[in-house]
Amino acid sequence: MMKTLIWVEHDNTSVKDATLSVITAAAKLGEVTALVAGSDCAAIAEETAKIAGVSKVLKADDAAYANALAENIAPLIADLMGSYDAFLAPATTTGKNISPRVAALLDVMQISDILSVEGPKTFTRPVYAGNAIATVESTDAKLVITVRGTAFDKAEATGGSASVEDVSGPGDAGLASFVGAEIATLERPELTSAKIIVSGGRALRDAETFESVITPLADKLGAGIGASRAAVDAGYVPNDYQVGQTGKIVAPEVYIAIGISGAIQHLAGMKDSKTIIAINKDEEAPIFQVADIGLVSDLFTAVPELCEKL
Amino acid sequence: MKALVCVKRVLDYNVTPRVKPDGSGVDLTNVKMSMNPFDEIAVEEAVRLKEKGVVTEIIAVSIGPDKAQETLRTALAMGVDRAILVQTDDTVEPLAVAKIVKGVADAEQPGLLITGKQAIDDDSNQTGQMLAALMNRPQGTFANELTVEGEHVVVKREIDGGLETVKLALPAIITTDLRLNEPRYASLPNIMKAKKKPLEIKTPADFGVDTQPRIKTLKVSEPPTRAAGVKVADVDELVAKLKALGVA
Ligand SMILES: Cc1cc2nc3c(=O)[nH]c(=O)nc-3n(C[C@H](O)[C@H](O)[C@H](O)COP(=O)(O)OP(=O)(O)OC[C@H]3O[C@@H](n4cnc5c(N)ncnc54)[C@H](O)[C@@H]3O)c2cc1C
Numbered sequence: 300m301m302k303t304l305i306w307v308e309h310d311n312t313s314v315k316d317a318t319l320s321v322i323t324a325a326a327k328l329g330e331v332t333a334l335v336a337g338s339d340c341a342a343i344a345e346e347t348a349k350i351a352g353v354s355k356v357l358k359a360d361d362a363a364y365a366n367a368l369a370e371n372i373a374p375l376i377a378d379l380m381g382s383y384d385a386f387l388a389p390a391t392t393t394g395k396n397i398s399p400r401v402a403a404l405l406d407v408m409q410i411s412d413i414l415s416v417e418g419p420k421t422f423t424r425p426v427y428a429g430n431a432i433a434t435v436e437s438t439d440a441k442l443v444i445t446v447r448g449t450a451f452d453k454a455e456a457t458g459g460s461a462s463v464e465d466v467s468g469p470g471d472a473g474l475a476s477f478v479g480a481e482i483a484t485l486e487r488p489e490l491t492s493a494k495i496i497v498s499g500g501r502a503l504r505d506a507e508t509f510e511s512v513i514t515p516l517a518d519k520l521g522a523g524i525g526a527s528r529a530a531v532d533a534g535y536v537p538n539d540y541q542v543g544q545t546g547k548i549v550a551p552e553v554y555i556a557i558g559i560s561g562a563i564q565h566l567a568g569m570k571d572s573k574t575i576i577a578i579n580k581d582e583e584a585p586i587f588q589v590a591d592i593g594l595v596s597d598l599f600t601a602v603p604e605l606c607e608k609l
Numbered sequence: 610m611k612a613l614v615c616v617k618r619v620l621d622y623n624v625t626p627r628v629k630p631d632g633s634g635v636d637l638t639n640v641k642m643s644m645n646p647f648d649e650i651a652v653e654e655a656v657r658l659k660e661k662g663v664v665t666e667i668i669a670v671s672i673g674p675d676k677a678q679e680t681l682r683t684a685l686a687m688g689v690d691r692a693i694l695v696q697t698d699d700t701v702e703p704l705a706v707a708k709i710v711k712g713v714a715d716a717e718q719p720g721l722l723i724t725g726k727q728a729i730d731d732d733s734n735q736t737g738q739m740l741a742a743l744m745n746r747p748q749g750t751f752a753n754e755l756t757v758e759g760e761h762v763v764v765k766r767e768i769d770g771g772l773e774t775v776k777l778a779l780p781a782i783i784t785t786d787l788r789l790n791e792p793r794y795a796s797l798p799n800i801m802k803a804k805k806k807p808l809e810i811k812t813p814a815d816f817g818v819d820t821q822p823r824i825k826t827l828k829v830s831e832p833p834t835r836a837a838g839v840k841v842a843d844v845d846e847l848v849a850k851l852k853a854l855g856v857a
Pocket residue numbers: 499500501502526527528529530541542543544545546547557558559560561562563564565568578579580581584596597598599622646647729
């Protein structure tokens with residue numbers, strides 16, 4: 300059986316949901332060992348040990364691992380990979396930053412953003428913004444993989460009882476340092492785990508209008524808020540709201556696209572949503588080709604009316 | 610300080626990709642090809658750094674077919690000083706691309722290496738990180754803003770939760786995100802001038818790199834299509850649908 304090592308994504312407060320999907324994907328290949336790297340990360344290691352399907356937790360507790368700097372983390376993982384056949388990380392910005400660096404250190408070609416495990420070395424993955432699905436087979440001795448969170452069920456957060464083992468690595472590579480972060484405090488569901496998402500596009504005009512039209516609806520529905528690239532570029536909302544090929548990939552129960560045309564780059568990020576609802580005044584807008592429920596209407600009248608009637 | 614930028618010739622982002630009926634890949638015959646949009650942002654950033662006097666010379670490298678010369682000419686027209694085409698008709702995976710670019714960097718000794726964060730054809734998002742690993746240098750991926758300060762570059766990065774700032778020792782590898790800048794259009798006089806700028810042609814073998822793919826593509830298929838939906842006449846009907854879905 301294959302031995303897999305997975306990257307546990309966390310913010311020192313809790314394990315990120317994306318990790319749970321990675322565990323499900325890794326379990327299809329073999330035994331799962333989870334690496335918790337961080338500074339004062341004992342609580343995260345304990346939390347990880349309880350996740351169903353994890354057989355061992357490796358804890359690398361070092362100030363050098365505090366902010367998941369790829370320069371420091373990748374050599375740690377590459378060293379550990381001597382004992383494993385596959386490394387898997389979530390296709391989050393952290394996973395995408397670290398994983399290819401690990402792959403290059405191991406002289407392995409990474410398989411990015413897998414959608415399914417078809418065999419021990421065979422996977423499917425989206426290419427061309429999800430307009431084509433490639434079935435690929437690795438010929439490398441070891442596997443390095445990033446996992447699309449929406450494509451795999453989440454492992455149960457409880458039920459496991461893995462042992463926790465301390466490991467250490469080369470520490471600070473002296474190449475990069477963390478300066479700071481501007482992380483929005485979330486008063487609403489995180490996009491990648493929200494059950495309902497209300498997304499706004501260029502039609503929302505400016506930040507104030509976006510806020511006054513989209514937020515009340517999202518509040519009514521207890522929804523997360525997303526946006527098209529155009530809305531982000533124009534400064535209506537921060538960059539982490541962007542849904543799409545080059546932003547976040549989401550697959551909520553319900554995705555409501557408001558004033559979004561439905562460019563392929565946007566569709567790439569949301570077309571696996573269970574139900575898609577579109578409100579757009581242009582009945583020819585491509586978004587209607589993927590929408591289960593469409594309303595052709597001016598959003599500035601339709602959305603407030605919708606809020607009122609819910 | 611020299612800057613090295615990597616550019617890839619890809620299917621134009623406005624073209625809807627069509628899967629070939631035999632499942633061997635996406636049809637690229639007689640379709641518009643352009644510079645990968647993230648690489649345009651990489652070129653633009655290098656040009657702006659040169660305009661600010663931070664960078665003295667910009668070299669663009671592309672690994673690809675003969676036609677990738679056009680992509681390099683576009684980069685030259687945007688303000689790149691000289692170009693290198695590492696010519697091959699084979700599919701070159703990110704790992705091999707990174708090895709070739711490392712070969713170029715070993716010869717040119719740039720202070721900054723700028724690539725797009727991903728190519729919009731294979732959507733791999735790997736080359737910059739791999740290059741940084743092979744060179745044992747720091748990486749500022751998904752850059753939203755960058756500032757060169759003496760021997761360092763400070764990079765604001767787009768991350769899932771918002772923005773993060775890191776400070777990297779030069780030489781460093783940067784990968785661009787969408788909001789780093791808005792690329793310029795090359796003016797006609799600059800397009801004319803670009804024709805006279807040096808463009809050197811090399812091969813992967815010149816850098817001792819084996820481009821044999823490590824990943825076999827067994828098949829390429831269409832994604833599942835969504836069944837056509839319904840249009841509702843008004844907000845009342847939409848409310849009823851939302852209630853039926855159990856969300857209101
Ligand atoms: C390399 C690259 C990567 C990209 N990555 C992404 C990505 O990850 N995510 C993404 O979203 N985009 C991405 N894009 C951009 C994408 O191509 C589109 O430009 C973008 O999605 C358009 O955003 P939009 O739908 O909000 O704007 P538009 O296309 O301008 O659409 C606005 C829509 O609003 C409608 N509208 C206007 N007024 C009203 C009104 N009063 N009531 C109702 N409807 C109204 C219009 O009919 C129109 O359909 C990328 C592009 C490139 C080149």
